[in-house]
Amino acid sequence: MEQFVIEAIKKILVQNKIPSVALIKAKLNHSVPMQTIISVLTSYKSSPNDFKSIENKKEENASENTLSHSQLDRIEMKLDKLLHLLQKQPKLGDM
Template structure:
């Protein structure tokens, strides 16, 4: 769960935004308990340099994730086309 919060903080840092509880919570990919958010945010405020390294990596990750998502979307579309052609033949 902490990884999700760290990723949200890194995403905010990459966008040049100062992380706070509300922004972090709004940028989470899935629900996380508030104490976990507060704990990770407190660690960020104590040692921001660790999170800034993740922010630098975060700027390169979206292109990889987008390529993976596009590949997955292409496979889903191919399967859907095949199903539609099977239904049309019946």
């Protein structure tokens, strides 16, 4: 539940607005208890930089996933080439 509130706060911050309970509730797509909204908003107000570090960590993870994905693509291409070369070679019994 807290993650939904955190995402709503980030959307509000992107719009250069100051998060409030009303703005957060308007951004939520899910039903979240008022206590959770107030708790996360209080956490944000006491240390807004923590929310920025959460976003930075997500961006780092996304770039790592992209790197892993591109490495996997290269490995798959090499494997395809090897399989293609192996299929072209005459079998030992055919010689």
